Amino acid sequence: MLIPQTAYICEVGPRDGLQNEKKILDIDTKVKLINDVVAAGIKIVEIGSFVHPKAVPQLADTDEVAKRIRRSPDVEYRALVSNVRGVERAIAAGVTKVKLTVSASESHNKKNWNRSTQQVIHDFDDCIRLAAENRIEVSGAISTAFGCPFEGAIAVQQVVEIIKAFEKIGIREISLSDTTGMAYPRQVYEMAVTVQQLFPQNEWWLHLHNTRGLALANIMAGLQAGIIRFDASFAGLGGCPFAPGASGNVATEDVVHMLELMGVKTGVDLDKIIGVANVVTQQVEHQTESFILKAGKSKTLQ
Numbered sequence: 001m002l003i004p005q006t007a008y009i010c011e012v013g014p015r016d017g018l019q020n021e022k023k024i025l026d027i028d029t030k031v032k033l034i035n036d037v038v039a040a041g042i043k044i045v046e047i048g049s050f051v052h053p054k055a056v057p058q059l060a061d062t063d064e065v066a067k068r069i070r071r072s073p074d075v076e077y078r079a080l081v082s083n084v085r086g087v088e089r090a091i092a093a094g095v096t097k098v099k100l101t102v103s104a105s106e107s108h109n110k111k112n113w114n115r116s117t118q119q120v121i122h123d124f125d126d127c128i129r130l131a132a133e134n135r136i137e138v139s140g141a142i143s144t145a146f147g148c149p150f151e152g153a154i155a156v157q158q159v160v161e162i163i164k165a166f167e168k169i170g171i172r173e174i175s176l177s178d179t180t181g182m183a184y185p186r187q188v189y190e191m192a193v194t195v196q197q198l199f200p201q202n203e204w205w206l207h208l209h210n211t212r213g214l215a216l217a218n219i220m221a222g223l224q225a226g227i228i229r230f231d232a233s234f235a236g237l238g239g240c241p242f243a244p245g246a247s248g249n250v251a252t253e254d255v256v257h258m259l260e261l262m263g264v265k266t267g268v269d270l271d272k273i274i275g276v277a278n279v280v281t282q283q284v285e286h287q288t289e290s291f292i293l294k295a296g297k298s299k300t301l302q
């Protein structure tokens with residue numbers, strides 16, 4: 001089986017995971033979680049979002065979290081922003097990479113950001129300028145890239161048009177997000193092959209939710225197409241407050257476990273990351289969909 005020998009995991013639990021929780025964790029708890037995933041070997045962490053606190057109250061304190069985390073020089077700490085105000089907050093908090101999200105679906109953009117797709121992309125320009133002036137890196141994300149709960153299937157061409165718009169403003173690192181878990185392996189494979197052929201200079205991330213149990217299969221399809229960067233969330237927390245039926249991200253420990261079995265190096269210590277996931281479930285006070293937290297590692301004998 002031909003798959004890459006190394007893969008990179010971005011821990012998105014502090015952002016995509018916690019934003020969907022009823023219980024709002026305090027700043028110290030968030031800071032410790034971020035420090036602990038880094039101690040487990042995670043090199044890229046999405047620490048929160050600089051969006052309107054009323055839109056996502058769970059992450060209203062990302063500014064303070066960013067200031068208090070222990071910074072490792074070889075770790076990338078990124079945050080989600082939706083406008084210039086978000087970039088300003090990222091600068092003030094010392095965050096050096098931001099992620100701008102647009103939906104592949106017009107209806108989802110309206111629901112999520114209260115703007116049309118064209119407006120969202122148009123507004124990126126100011127964010128890019130401000131970020132560049134302050135030496136902040138910018139990446140892009142395309143949510144509902146594989147399907148939208150309001151519009152149904154999303155054509156590859158729709159996604160390609162957004163990638164072109166990103167390219168025009170200089171964004172070459174792009175996350176293809178299956179926000180509501182509608183993607184399936186063949187679709188992921190074909191999308192991954194297509195975008196890599198059309199935009200060979202870009203860096204790609206897959207952001208997969210396990211809403212319908214297909215996230216790990218989709219990661220396999222991505223790997224087979226040569227994708228090596230995957231978002232995942234501790235304990236499988238997550239969802240999208242603006243998309244009906246959206247449930248957990250693929251669990252970080254499930255991804256690391258699968259990759260480790262296949263000899264794909266992630267640099268993440270599986271036992272340590274399972275430990276973090278266990279702590280997270282205690283903090284949010286409920287069980288999650290993580291397979292490894294329920295069943296344990298396959299190599300652990302009874």
Ligand code: MG
Binds near residue numbers: 016179207239240
């Ligand atoms: Mg998500």
